[in-house]
Amino acid sequence: MTQPLRLGIAGLGTVGRGVIRIVQDHAALIEKRTGRAIEIAAVSARTRDKDRGVSIEAYEWEDDPVALARREDVDIFVELMGGSEGSAKAAVEAAIAHGKDVVTANKAMLALHGQSLAEAAETAGCVIRFEAAVAGGIPVVKALTEGLAGNAVTRVMGVMNGTCNYILTRMEGAGLTYDAVFAEAEALGYLEADPALDVGGIDAAHKLALLTSIAYGTRVDFDAVALEGIERISIADIEQAADMGYRIKLLGVAQRTGRGLEVRMSPCLVPASSPLGQLEGPTNMVVLEGDSVGQIVMRGAGAGEGPTASAVMGDVLDIARGTRVSTFGQPAASLAEPQAATVTTPAAFYLRMELQDKPGALAKTAMALGEAGVSINRMRQYDHVDTTAPVLIVTHKAARADIDDALRRMAQTDVVIGDPVAIRIEEI
Template sequence: MQHALRLGVAGLGTVGASLVRLVQRHGNELAVRSGRAVVIQAVSARSRGRDRGVDLSAMRWEDDPVALARAEDIDVFVELMGGAEGSALASVNAALDAGKHVVTANKALLAAHGGALARKAEAMGVSLNFEAAAAGGIPIIKTLREALAGNTISRVYGILNGTCNYILTRMEREGLSFDACLAEAQRLGYAEADPTFDIDGHDTAHKLALMTAIAFGSEIDAEAIYVEGIRSITSADIEAADELGYRIKLLGVATRSDSGIEQRVHPTMVPKSSPIARIDGVTNAVAVEADFVGRLVLQGPGAGGDATASAVMSDIADLARGDLIGTFGRPATALAPYRRATMPRHEGGYYIRLSVYDRPGAFAAIAGRMAEQGISLESIVQRRRAPRSDAPEHPVPLEPQPVVLVTYDTAEAQVKAALANVTADGHIAEQPQVIRIEPLA
């Protein structure tokens, strides 16, 4: 058996502590499976005295993660600190410059600097592995990079953020408001004190950018992703989706076409019969569509210390076995320049909720604006609000009334143009709510 693979772990939060526990619990089995022992030689974190529930006494402590990354007595630098800049970037660069393999769970770092880091890793003859950076415990990176190497992939999509999926699930099941569900997610530890990164879609976008690069062999371009979060979703939208036969999910979608690559993150109405619609709570799911295998759907825990540590260890085990695979499944220098697709014609329809002033001619004017853009309406539903108890017996209807439009297949540009005209006409009281309808099988 070869000498032990020596790890330097920077970051001892939830994931880092779980990784230490995993190595200590399954060390013997890891040695058998990979052909060599795996040991944590040294660690680094912000606070040395904090109780993390694991025994660190046999590990050397380094206050500076950059010094740990350069240490001569480690073979693999494991970066679990997070953040796109600062110590994370400096220490990963230092490790690569020193000829160390790097394993990271840092999606923000890779979305911003993944291409440059991959090129440096290849120039130094070492690996940069990141299974844990997308979809937690789901092995989507290995699936895209290795298992589907013989396929041409046309689309990757999925639920990539457990916080958002938890909130939308609770809103649907219990009829709670978005704010109430977010507060509960924060109380349970599913959402951060500042949940912006999750609920505004940026976490999903970073993960999608990494999967896109592998699936389509393109350079990373997280800035090209259209990003929309779930803050605007209301109980009225959840109820309407249910009546129409859909569920609302925050999806990350990457599609390749003749005109280029389209990446988008947004709330989506998906048919209740689709596998993605059945994913509830903090669970993640990713679907891949390819020419030889058709559609694959993988689901599992998208976050959490143990699930993410499991993904980190899968990368470490590859290194212990000597499996050195290109960061993005091909040489980083062979990644094609990112080419953004022209605005496609959306494959499904749109759900549009308007708050319309209840006055003569308003509905006809709205329908006319849709017709001007060539938009066919599948249905128009007016949901009248209950009259106030203090209202006169025959009041003049001044309060705006909710109206739901469902379109047939159309182009997003036409929808935006029509709604801009509707807004300018003064018939609606607030910003329109627009949600794509994806015809997922």
């Protein structure tokens, strides 16, 4: 008879509670599916006595996650503490050093230390699985690493931070400013302790860096992500983009170009009628494109107890079934140096600016664009508010450098007030 597979769970927040619930509620189902019982041997968290809605009485307790990771009676170390450094990393390293497999939801740790952890795990004959680190319950790490493994990946895209998507769709739905919705989200507990992780795009960029590594067989390179948050998105942009048939999303894109990998996480306009455009609230969506499979779109809850715990347990059940896949889909030592390329792939851009109510104002603006080599696809001037008029322009495809050149030329005219906004329009 096969021995039970024993988990040591470090971190008993929302996700930890969800994992305990599944292990407790679905013991029979899990054993039927894997041929092996899954048990929780021991747990660790900051506070032992706390009503978590699940009983942890039957499990051994460790104050120190590193001690938990070393326990003889733990087969899989389930790391749900979070944080790229400190205890989480130390405990994962200890687990690997003691020959334990690791299942983690920790995108920050892997985005910054994935290469060294993957190498250590492979040397020790362990696996690190991290489905829960990317896009919550959507089994996208598995789809990319395994299901699409016969493809050369051509593009990976995704809306992978639910809080940002909540903020952007709530601004549009309620006609509220960024600051108002940010305050709402904070009050609802939707934001990380450091909000820049969410609204600055860092959390989503961690996830994108992980998918990029798997997709292109390169070492994880968080620093290569060209990063821009949603802090500067105004309700005017949202409403006027909608008027032109677009929605604004914090969108990650990783694509191979002749010059290397372009990886960016930034606000983009997408067609309002597209699957990405229609994504509401905290839902996530990932788009995977491969040379054989074409385009696969996956949508689901990007966070929350159940969805994230589902992803953790998917990894645990894989290990129980004997599945052993390299952390990033191929041996860590064989991952290539990422050739990060600056973002120069041309795109259409949405431009918004305020023009002074003067004869020739529009002509000067159009001329600045023309001199920078940027041509106009669509333009709308709205009615004047006091002495200024909002102008929207959708350009034909242009390099970002040429757009920036046009913006500089506009600033030198005496008709553009303040800083014009330029947002990339993504083809999907």
